[in-house]
Amino acid sequence: MAKLINKNGLEIQHAAKPVFDELMRGSGCVVGEKGSLFIENENYGEKNIVVFNIPDATGTAISKKFPAGGFKEAWELFSSFE
Secondary structure (H helix, E strand, O other), rough: OOOOOOOOOOEOOOHHHHHHHHHHHHHOEOOOOEEEEEEOOOOOOOOOEEEEEEOOOOOOOOOEEEHHHHHHHHHHHHHHHH
C-alpha cells in the first residue's frame, strides 16, 4: 500500500477516516504516490474536495472536484489511482 503524507510531510494512515480528518480538520491536503486530495474554497461557505491524478510519462492528468459532502466518491477515485 502506498504511503500518504500531508502538507507538512507527516505520514497519514491509508484509510478513509484518517484521510477525511486530515482534509477537514488538518492541513487540508493529502498526497500519495500517484494522486492527491485537497480542499478548495469555492466561496465563503462552500468547499470542494479536489482529486488530482499524477500521470505517468504517457498519460494525461485527471482533476475532478467533489462537494465536501461527497468524500466517499472522492476517496473511491483517489484509491483507484493507488
